[in-house]
Every structure is written in C-alpha cells, then in structure tokens.
Amino acid sequence: MLSVYEGFFSGGARIVHSDVVLGLGEGGQQYHRVLSIHGEVHREATRQRMEDDTCYRSLTASGVEVTSLGRSAGLVDGSVAASVFSGPELAETARAMAGADVILSLKEQPLALLNQGGLPRRPVVVCLHRSDPENQGEALDELKAAIADGTVVACVCCAESTRDAYRAAGIPAELLHVIPNGVDLLRFRPDPAARVAFRASLGIPAAAPVVVFAARYATMKNVPLFLRAAREWLAREGGGHVLMCGAGMTEGNPALRADIACAFGADEQALRERVHLLGVRRDMEAVYAAADVVALTSVSGEAAPLCLIEGMMCGAVPVTTDVGDSASIVAGHGFVTPADPGAVALGWTSAIAGRAVFAPVLARSRERFSRTRMIAAYAALLERVHASHAGARVA
Template sequence: MRMGHGLRVLSVYEGFFTGGARIVHSDVVLGLREGGQHHRVLSVHGEVHREATRQRMEDDACYRTLTAAGVGVTSLGRTFGPDRTDPAAFTGPELADTARATADADVILSLKEQPLALLNQAGLPRRPVVVCLHRSDPENQGRALDDLKAAIADGTVAACVCCAESTRAAYEAAGIPSGLLHVIPNGVDLIRFRPDPAGRLALRTSLGIGDPTAPVIVFAARYDGMKNVPLFLRAARAWLAEEPDGHILMCGAGMTPANPGLEADITAAFGADRDDLTPRLHRLGVRRDMEKVYAAADVVSLTSSWGEAAPLCLIEGMMCGAVPVATDVGDSAAIVRGHGIVTPPDPEVIARAWTTAATSRDTFTPALTASRERFSRTRMIASYAALIDRVSAGAGRRTLPEPL
C-alpha cells in the first residue's frame, strides 16, 4: 500500500453539475494532487438534466479545472434526467470500466453516498472507501443511506468525512457508527475569495448598477426545493419595495429567465401590482466569476429549509466581504454567528435583516477579516490528506480480500 506522495486516489462522482459539494471536492482533489498524491475521477453520469438546465460534463467548470491541471476524468456515459436509468442497475461494460478504475487505486473517495450504488456492486476490486458527506438530511436521500449502511456492513467504508458538525450528528442519529465520522469543515481559496474593490465596481457597472453605494444582495443557490426560493423571493419583494436603489443578484443552476419554475415563483411573489420591482432582480444563472459577484454584494443570503450542512456560498461570500444572512439550517448558524445575522423563515424579518446587514457592513468587517484562517482551503486539504494517509495505512495492515 502506497503512502504519502505515491498514493493513488480515485474519486467517484454521481455526475458533474453545479453545486457546492462538487466544487469543494474538486478543490480538495486539486489540493491533494498539488501535495504529491495521484488523483483521478470517475463520473457515473456524463450529462445531467436538472434545475431546468442541461449540463454536459465537458462544459462543467470543475471538469475543466480538473482536466486543465492534469487530473484524468472519465465517465460511464450515463444521462441523469427524468427518464434516467435505474441507479442500482449497471451493465457489464460499465462494471468493467469501474473495475479497471478501482483496481488502479489505493483509496477511493465517494462524493456523497450516491456513488455507493456502483461501488457496492459484486465483483469489483476491494479498496478502502472514504465517503464524503455534504448534507444534514440522510433520511431524505432516497436509497443512498441504505447503500451507505450496506457498504459499512460489508467492511468497505473505512471513514466518512462530514463537512459540518450537523452532518456528523445527523448521520450518527441515522445509525452510522460514530467512529467512522470525521468532521472536516469546508474551506475556500483565500487568494481567490477576498474583498476586491475593482472587481466590485466592474461587476456592478456590467449590470447597470451605477450608484456605488446602492445596496446589493446576492443569492447563490441552485433552483431546488431545499433552497426555499419562494421564501427568498417574498423577502426580495419586501426589501426592494423599501430600498429604491437596491438590487438582488440570483446565481446558480436554474436561476435564469429560461426556467419556467423560477418565473412562476417570481410572479407569485411579486404579483402584477409590483412587477416594477423585478428589473432590479437580476437572474444571472451559473457564473464562473463568483468571487467578483460576491465582492460586488453587500449581503450574501440563504433561505434554505432543510438539507444544508456547511453552505459554500456563505463562506465564499463572507471571505469577499459580504455580510451573511441565513436561516438556521445545518451549520449555517454556526458559520454566520458573529459575522452576520441568523433569521427565522419570515420574509419580512429577512428583508429587515438585509437592510441591517447592508447598512452595518463596516461593523462586521473586523470579524469577517479575523475569521479568514478558520475557513482556509489549506487547513481543509491538510485534514483530508491526514485522514487519507491514516486510511491507507490501516488498509496496508488489514488487506481487504479480493472477491472470489
């Protein structure tokens, strides 16, 4: 079993599509590779249709970043969508591709528990698996929790990385042995995510926000029920009605005028009587320059109802100088506390919190600046490296038997 710089690690993704978990994991892969490990990625799906968006693997920002850095990425070629293939049924060629990929690895990282439906298939080479968990609602993941428990019972899972304390608590309550659960909080690149006055001005100018003092709120989330977009939009209506110079930026998969679900939500929230407010509601979709978007904002907001663990948007926004305002889901309150405002799921209260956060931004700046090391990418990657080394060392002492 190789150790340290010679270690070969395979990450298995359900697919490449915009989301915080994939961004974090891809950054971890890059960081571990920079440290000398050998990394490859296998994606179950080559194309994903969700959030009213068609996302080809080759078009995804994480895919492009990984391959540009020399990380090999392959796919089983499946399409995830309304008529998707049974997630637990795999063809002979798919299993053969998976067997070749896993045979060449010392340790396997599973991005969340969904890829375990593949890794649990009989006949694959036995390698220790580290499952990277990024939610706080294991019971709301379909069959994935059962797949995780089956892999643990089989002895395949050597460890689970929890990106938040709420994740650890939720999975322990769901029956996952506490000894397997290791908390490694999310971190971000502090060089990329930082206050940027020039970028702030340029982004605002590109959106037609001429007043440099105009308050701006950013909502960075995919169009999904857990994000409670209707609640956010009701707060947006209340806030825009009180802030004649204010603007709201909505970013993420499905946050475009081409998404009929979002447009219906906007109509329901604003009504025909206040459609004069919607020109200041910018639907920007998926962005490749989120550091500039956050730098342009005064507040980064999240209105999720469930499922969140350690939301990346709150951390990235904070590091760029935006004050976080969020509902109390997962570790959101722990991240925001002392740096911003935690709110109940009430649109009027949220709107008032946005105003307070925007007008008091300077008072939050010292706390945001002092917390930068806590949310460091370097700290996160070092913790992943140490855990993977321990898993590798343990597998070297107790070699898993190959299937008959």
C-alpha cells in the same frame, strides 16, 4: 486515489470535493483520478454536460484524469443513480478502481455502483455534505450496507450537523470525521476593482445596496421565501438590487418565472427590474465582491453552505435561516433570521447598515475558513486510511 462522482452538476459539494482533489494532488504527494457515473444530467431546468462544468475544467486543466460511464439522467432533488449497471460499465469501473489504494465517494449516491459485486476490494471513504440522510432515497441504505460489509471505512462530514444527523440515522460514530469546508482565500477576498466592474456590467450604481442569492433552483433552497423577502426589501430600498445565480436561476426556468410572478405580482414590474437572474457563473468571486449581503433561505438539507463562506470571505455580510451549521458559521459575522420574508428582509437591511462594523471581524476570521486547513485535514485522514489498509488490497 480514485474519486467517484454521481455526475458533474452545479452544487457546493462538487465544488468542495473537486478543490480537495486538486489540493491533494499538489506537490505530488498523492495521485488522484475521477470517475463520473453520468456524462450529463438534466436538473434545475438546466442541461449540465460534464465537459462544460467548471469543476471538470479545473480538474482536467490541472492534469487530473477524469473519465465517465457516459450515462445521461434527468435528476431531481433527492434522486440517486439507477442501481442496475451493465457489464461494460462495471468493467470500466473495475479498471478505474484497480489502480487505486483508496476510493473516495462524493456523497453516498455512488455507493449504488461501488456496492456491486465483482469489483476490486478497496477501502472507501464517503464524503458527506448534507444534514438530512433520511431524505436521500436509497442512498442511506447503500451506505449502511457498505459499512456492514467493511467496504466503507470512514466518512468525512463537512459539518457538525452532518455528523449529528448521520449518527442519529444509525451510522457508527467512530466512522464519522468532521472536516469543515474551506475556500481559496487568494480567490475569495474583497476586491474593490472587481466590485466596481461587475456592478457596471449590470448597470448597478456603485453605491447601491446589493443582495446575492447563490443557489441551485431546488425545494430545499426555499426560493419562494427568498423572492417574498426580496419584494419587501426592494420596495423599501428604492435603489437596491438582487442577484440570483446558480443552476435554474434564469428566465428559461418556467418554475422560477412562476415563483417571481407569485411573489411580485403583475403590478410590480419596477421592482422586478432590479432582480438580476444570472444562472451558473464561473466568476463567483466577482459576484460576491459586488454584493453587500450574501443570503440563504434554505429550509432543510444544508450542512456547511459554501455560499456563506465564499460570500463572507469576499466581504459580503451573511444573512441566513437556521439550517445545518449555518448559525455557527455566521455567528459574530452576520445574522440568523426566522423563515419569514419580513424578518429576512429586515436582516438584509441590518446587514447593510452594519457592513463597516462586520468588515474587520470577517477579515480576522479568514484563517478559520482556509482551503489549506481543509486539505491538510483530508490528507491526514486519507494517509491514515491508506496506512491501516496497506497489504489488505484484494484485486
């Protein structure tokens, strides 16, 4: 198997897919390699080098071969890789594809490369992780073209909302297979010791209410809404703290600084001091364990937000806007709120008050969000694809 990434940069889709690659390679049942179009990207006010990425490090540490075409790009929300590739880039891609029986495309953006003429003919499975196909630039056209010529033989949708959106956009229903996201339950679990240690590292009292917002700095995440809700909540919760982590969630991001100034105002320094900007973290299990609430304020694009699942499995109560499959994910486990700062802030307060009630419900739901279940479903689909296309391989 060969997985093709647009690049290694912060985001739930790359985390899920990399975990799937690792899981599918366990036990030697399948052999996986990864080809990345970009060697580094600049987005969310952050330079993200492939070699620094947590997913890259996990893959290579486990023996997965990762190569790159070496491109560097300043990507923005919704952008795709340039569709013009050089001879050496196509030769490298052909070499990577030659040894594969099945190609996995992480989202539809890599199809700009895989649709190039002269490459080996292999069945392609596209892994879809959003619910707004019409908002992906030329990527939807690339997906339709690859389906029309028989290159794409299946699409994995991480959410029901993803399947519904792509079917409505004209993708044949029989190609769309839903495999919900799952997480490593040994890593993402309530951890009282990590909770105390992480809070202590930030000077947060053990009994203080804490809300975590794990997201990259992007329009779809609606950071201004989160910050307005945080201002209201912090003003009411005298001892509360807010954690913001992800690409662009640092003081070095001028757009984020402007958002904070707009939400909090010049006279709210005391409240601002209880907002902790943590940037990209490699210890998200500890961040979530330290929190009482995991918050999501997105307005579009989400499918099955990984932050809600990871946070819940660590004991944080989810509070989210109604986007993608978020409502079904948190049903019975937390709260869905309108995209209004007051409503969001009240949702956080209700979640903290009900945390003891939600704890046993979250514990009983762990198997539903298991990585093991997710990987088994991927393995079954890929084996079917391989079996149905065995013998049809064209160099």
